[in-house]
Amino acid sequence: xxxxxxxxxAVMAARQLAGVGSVFAxxxxxxxxxxxxxxxxAPHLIIxxxxxxxxxxxxxxxxxxxTNEMRVAHRAxxxxxxxDTFLFAQRxxxxxxxxxxxxxxxxxxxxxxxxxxxEHPKVRLPGSGGANDIISLCRQVIVVTLHERRRFVPQVDFxxxxxxxxxxxxxxxxxxLFGSVSRVVTNLGIFGxxxxxxxxxxxxxxxxxxxxxxxxxxxFELLIPERVATTEPPSEGExxxxxxxxxxxxxx
Amino acid sequence: xxxGDFVEARRRLEAxxxxxxxxxxxxxxxxxxVKDGDHIAIGGCLFSRTPLALLSExxxxxxxxxxxxxxxMCYEGEWFMAAGAVExxxxxxxxxxxxxxxxxxxxxxxxxxxxxxxxxxxxxxxxRYRAAAMGVPFxxxxxMLGSDLMGIADARTMACPFTGETLCLVPxxxxxxxxxxxxxxxxxxxxxxxxxxxxxxxxxxxxxxxxVTAEEIIPEDEIRRHPDRTVxxxxxxxxxxxxxxxxxxxxxxxxxxxxxxxxxxxxxxxTEKGSQAIREYLDRYVYGARSHREYLALFGDExxxxxxxxxxxxx
Numbered sequence: 001x002x003x004x005x006x007x008x009x010a011v012m013a014a015r016q017l018a019g020v021g022s023v024f025a026x027x028x029x030x031x032x033x034x035x036x037x038x039x040x041x042a043p044h045l046i047i048x049x050x051x052x053x054x055x056x057x058x059x060x061x062x063x064x065x066x067t068n069e070m071r072v073a074h075r076a077x078x079x080x081x082x083x084d085t086f087l088f089a090q091r092x093x094x095x096x097x098x099x100x101x102x103x104x105x106x107x108x109x110x111x112x113x114x115x116x117x118x119e120h121p122k123v124r125l126p127g128s129g130g131a132n133d134i135i136s137l138c139r140q141v142i143v144v145t146l147h148e149r150r151r152f153v154p155q156v157d158f159x160x161x162x163x164x165x166x167x168x169x170x171x172x173x174x175x176x177l178f179g180s181v182s183r184v185v186t187n188l189g190i191f192g193x194x195x196x197x198x199x200x201x202x203x204x205x206x207x208x209x210x211x212x213x214x215x216x217x218x219x220f221e222l223l224i225p226e227r228v229a230t231t232e233p234p235s236e237g238e239x240x241x242x243x244x245x246x247x248x249x250x251x252x
Numbered sequence: 253x254x255x256g257d258f259v260e261a262r263r264r265l266e267a268x269x270x271x272x273x274x275x276x277x278x279x280x281x282x283x284x285x286v287k288d289g290d291h292i293a294i295g296g297c298l299f300s301r302t303p304l305a306l307l308s309e310x311x312x313x314x315x316x317x318x319x320x321x322x323x324x325m326c327y328e329g330e331w332f333m334a335a336g337a338v339e340x341x342x343x344x345x346x347x348x349x350x351x352x353x354x355x356x357x358x359x360x361x362x363x364x365x366x367x368x369x370x371x372x373x374x375x376x377x378x379x380r381y382r383a384a385a386m387g388v389p390f391x392x393x394x395x396m397l398g399s400d401l402m403g404i405a406d407a408r409t410m411a412c413p414f415t416g417e418t419l420c421l422v423p424x425x426x427x428x429x430x431x432x433x434x435x436x437x438x439x440x441x442x443x444x445x446x447x448x449x450x451x452x453x454x455x456x457x458x459x460x461x462x463x464v465t466a467e468e469i470i471p472e473d474e475i476r477r478h479p480d481r482t483v484x485x486x487x488x489x490x491x492x493x494x495x496x497x498x499x500x501x502x503x504x505x506x507x508x509x510x511x512x513x514x515x516x517x518x519x520x521x522x523t524e525k526g527s528q529a530i531r532e533y534l535d536r537y538v539y540g541a542r543s544h545r546e547y548l549a550l551f552g553d554e555x556x557x558x559x560x561x562x563x564x565x566x567x
Binding site (some may be wrong): 027028050051052053059062065066067068069070071073074079080081082083086087089090113118120121122123124125126127128129130131132133136137158159160161162165170171174175176177178250 | 299343344345346347351354365372381400403419448449451503567
């Protein structure tokens with residue numbers, strides 16, 4: 001069964017939502033993952049989209065390209081203001097948030113703002129959007145990203161979205177009382193964080209991927225346990241459902 | 253005005269006359285209330301309910317030295333940059349949409365230091381408008397803490413006086429002018445919005461001057477029959493103009509879907525010709541069109557009808 005890196009990401013991220021009640025999802029792979037989870041491991045999942053949509057249904061073949069357009073309002077349960085949508089996260093009603101970023105470091109900090117020096121950026125990226133709020137306020141956060149060495153850097157140039165900051169209890173000390181980055185899902189494997197140091201740790205490899213493949217694509221030293229599990233490859237059923245949502249392959 | 257200066261902001265509102273008066277006017281008259289150097293808060297979000305007719309008129313009237321704020325800034329930000337009309341943007345995200353990648357124009361302007369990009373998180377910017385809407389100098393939140401956004405924006409931390417926990421404080425943002433596009437309003441400026449409210453109700457209360465375009469002006473009796481649907485009361489509005497398709501080619505919930513093919517062509521032209529493409533675009537769609545009717549004629553009736561049909565299928 002062949003599948004693309006995006007399809008693998010979407011399936012693996014969807015599985016992380018087993019039994020989850022509500023997910024804060026961005027457009028693209030996160031929204032597809034959430035929709036797939038509804039059809040597989042999380043039938044009662046409420047999708048929340050930051051533009052102000054609670055419980056929308058994804059229309060197969062008519063995927064949104066932004067978080068705040070009519071396509072993300074389809075059969076929604078409520079359309080609150082953007083500010084109020086995020087206040088549901090601040091209050092604690094959102095179980096899982098999905099985020100990504102241009103850079104991620106060993107403590108799960110993400111950068112989607114500035115590459116290079118702050119005063120004279122080499123690249124001015126679009127900015128946080130809701131990523132900072134999602135990682136600060138949701139009960140758990142799953143980072144979903146392609147695994148590339150230029151992305152997995154020793155230290156992000158700019159902390160747009162705080163993971164575990166400098167590791168240890170520095171996240172809590174900064175005042176971030178709730179939530180944490182619980183997983184990083186990439187096209188190579190699944191990663192977690194050490195309970196004490198909060199450094200990133202390999203948890204499972206996807207089928208056909210070696211530890212060497214992971215370390216070669218990671219710009220910092222990962223914690224690698226002695227025995228590493230291997231994930232179940234995407235099933236035919238999962239892929240068929242996923243592809244039915246995005247028949248034109250706009251995101252997959 | 254200092255960040256969060258709620259006393260000064262309140263005095264400015266109190267100095268305004270005739271709250272209950274009729275507000276119906278023209279685009280040109282409405283926009284004459286905008287001054288050089290003003291901070292303009294833009295309603296809608298990304299390409300949803302963007303008040304493009306009002307923004308085009310601000311450019312036509314040649315305002316300079318502006319600051320623009322909007323939580324997700326779309327290509328209207330590029331227009332103001334190319335026109336040399338803006339000095340700073342206050343936002344949490346600047347782009348056109350996922351399929352089009354980074355904004356090349358924004359990159360050039362910000363990386364060269366010509367434009368100041370002040371970044372906040374979505375919620376932080378939303379709470380800045382809300383604090384202003386509440387008439388208070390700041391609001392506490394649990395977001396932005398620990399991030400480098402704290403260093404580039406004027407947010408502060410404090411120990412909560414009740415619990416001792418660390419809080420992020422965001423200062424109220426009192427825009428000089430709010431520009432908004434709504435579904436319907438009466439001649440007194442009572443506004444109703446369908447679908448996503450975005451941050452518009454807060455922005456309207458936060459600003460000193462509020463300019464609104466409406467798809468439709470309806471009788472006051474209609475508003476009074478469904479007052480629960482009014483999200484912006486006329487008492488905070490200064491000018492209202494009937495402008496059908498006032499957000500086109502951006503979307504207006506239930507009425508017309510965003511014309512993505514137009515964005516494709518827009519970005520393709522920039523990819524090919526850089527900032528020259530935007531100047532040509534402005535010459536054609538903004539300066540070249542003397543009215544919104546002339547502007548819409550550039551798209552043609554068939555494009556309008558197609559996007560209306562697409563919208564009806566979605567809601």
